[in-house]
Amino acid sequence: KYESCMFLGYILHIPYICFQGNWASRGTVIQSSTSADMFAEKAIDGNRGLQQLDTGCSSTLNQTNPWWRVDLAHIYKVSRVVVTNRNDCCTEQINGAEIRIGNSLENKATTIPYIKHRCVSGESFGYSCGGMEGRYVNLIIPGDMKTLCVRWRFLEKVFYGLNAALWRTASQSSQFDDWISRYAVDGLRNSCSHTNPQTDPWWRVDLLNEYNVYRVAITNRDDYALNGAVIRVGNFPNNVYSNTICAVISTIPSGATANFSCKGIEGRYVIVHIPGELKTLTLCEVEVYGYLLGRSLL
Known part of the structure; x- marks a missing residue:
């Protein structure tokens, strides 16, 4: 449904996946107040601000x-967030x-608190969010007389993102x-x-690199049955059965699209047979x- 991968640059950098591109720069950022010229946008401008705080950090x-x-x-499933703390006098x-x-804007912070952590000066910390769903990602410090100053975060999305198979090399x-x-x-x-018509027909796409594959979506013809088809992921293009089974298709209605969870199976090739x-x-x-x-998130 949401076919975009979020790389939220220096304050929010997602792969999703994953895939490359700074999508945070396309997002809308805001903070509860602004100290001097340390605007909310500075958290996603690509400047880590390690040498001069006010050039690369947001601050309330x-x-x-x-x-x-x-x-x-859009709403995303978020699997990972990485926060980098400032490195000057006020790291605490x-x-x-x-x-x-x-997904709620009530009180400017959404859902229940997910993670609390003590950060160290200038260091990055990664947190698993387990695929939490939401349109908004917030940092908030509860309490009186608090200041929030952040430099960058990574956000990793897992189930929705760019289609890695689009226009890749396919064969059958x-x-x-x-x-x-x-055409597929x-x-x-x-x-x-x-x-x-033949014995054990197959179709294969080469993703060009190895991926952790989390989801495969297949669209059926409007006059055909895919019952019994097997989806496999792996690194063996010429030996179908050496690749790991992601799912066995019981049925996909004519003309419909069905999604199959592959739970991060590793491989360069996705094969349907x-x-x-x-x-x-x-x-x-x-x-x-x-x-x-093996993509590095830091």
Whole structure:
């Protein structure tokens, strides 16, 4: 549904995944108050401000319950947030800060407090958010006479993000008429790949790099059944059965799109095949969501 990957740069840097691009810069940021010229936007401007605090950090005034918030514009599942503290005289100011994720703007902080942590001067700390859903990511420090000063965060999204299969190299075990394999990764759900009737037909996409694959979405034809098709992820392009099974398709209604959880299976290739004799495999779109294997988040 949300086909974008959020890399929230210096205050919020997400891969999602994952995939590259500073999407935080496209988000809307705000904070409860502003100290001098340390605006909320400075937390996502790409400047870490390690040498000069006011050039790269956002900061509130000394107040009750100071907060900072980014509006991601869509609802995401957030798996990881990384916070980097300031490195000058006042590193203790962030102690007790809470990371909150949710969809409500009530009290400028959303949902229940998720994480509290004591941060060390200039250091980064990563926190697992377990796929919490929300449009807003907040930092808030509860209490009187508090100041919130932050430099950057990473936000990792797992189930929704860029489609890693889009326009990648696809192939299939045979080709019926002009229904080429690439039609299953062209972003159009009304164009389909199609094999000839054969034993164990298969279709494969090369993601070019190894990914932790979390979700595969398959769009069925409006006059076809994919019952019994198997989705596999792995690094063996020429040996279907050496790759790990993500899911076995029981049924996908005609013309519908179904999602299958792969739980982070590692691999460069995603393969769909149907075991058996005189089988035909046709796919109208295959979407793959995950993040680059071994990607550094810091």
